Amino acid sequence: MSDDFVLETRQLVKEFRGFVAVDHVDLKVRRGHIHALIGPNGAGKTTVFNLLTKFLTPTRGQIHFNGADITYAKPAEIARRGIVRSFQISAVFPHLTALENVRVALQRSLGTSFHFWRSGRSLEVLNARAEALLADVGLSDYRDTVTVEMPYGRKRALEIATTLALEPELMLLDEPTQGMGHEDVDKVAELIKRVSAGRTILMVEHNLSVVSKLADRITVLARGAVLAEGDYATVSQDPKVREAYMGKSDDAAGGH
Known part of the structure; x- marks a missing residue:
């Protein structure tokens, strides 16, 4: 694994009783980047997050962090190594x-x-x-x-x-703007941009306007597999991506 990449998955698979939720996903997250994981509902985004933070164990494949194989590491070890996840539901007291x-x-x-x-x-x-x-x-x-x-x-x-x-060396943000009005969305997007200095962020985000402003690189998942990857301009123009967001082609072109 190159020093440029802080996190890498190789042919990552997660099956639930024969249902393939994550299908041979190769993900490379470059050090210092904001990398977004997007896709329609049921695409497997949260399952990938759960595999990375060890809430789930992969059926097959490998996960490497800073060159070390962490595929079967325990959640506490993952946190100690510097991978910290912020949850979809507010996790404060x-x-x-x-x-x-x-x-x-x-x-x-x-x-x-x-x-x-x-x-x-x-x-x-x-x-x-x-x-x-x-x-x-x-x-x-x-x-x-x-x-x-x-x-x-x-x-x-x-x-x-x-x-x-x-x-954290790698922050995993799970739907950071979910359930917010426009004003809060803009504030939180600004905040993510600010705290990303000197850090690497991998985020699952449904709001494509936020993704377009923040992400250096985007991986699009559909039915558990990687559909497309690249910067926002590249993936938003990809016909396969537009089709995956069926009836939402405006979304893929940069709307909310």
Whole structure:
């Protein structure tokens, strides 16, 4: 595997009782790029994510990260190696403040991961770093806001801050703009662009307008297999891609 690629899958297959959900997928994610995984519903995008983060084990094929074979590594090892996933559904603690949420994620650096019974004082050393991460994602004003009271788009920004707290080398973002209005979509897209500096991001995203703005490279899946790959201009003009988004050819050309 070339040093240029942080992640590579080779002939990745996942079968469920004879149904092929992921069909011989070869994926190469270049270091420092934002790489988008797109495709119609049921294309296998989330299954690929689940294979990469070890929530599922491949039926066949290999996954390599920084040249090492991680096909059968456990989820905790994947996270330690620097692959961190942000979930489709907001994965923050609703009754903690924004600052407390980021601090929980930062506890790993103290070797006291998720010890909720530790005194608050022992976590104060993390405040400066937590505040810096909140500033990075534009949430300084929400420092002491209980998460359940934050607007949806701001919760997603907080989730990205907690992901960044784990210092990922590769961030996997699963539908980061799902369920958002235009204004929030634009804010989160801007945020992803900002935090991508010096990092590699692989994202599943249904909003093709966001993909067109952010992605350096796009892999299109259909029925579990790679249908097309390239930059946005290339894949959006591909007749096979337009057909896969049946009745949505405007989408493939750059609409929402």
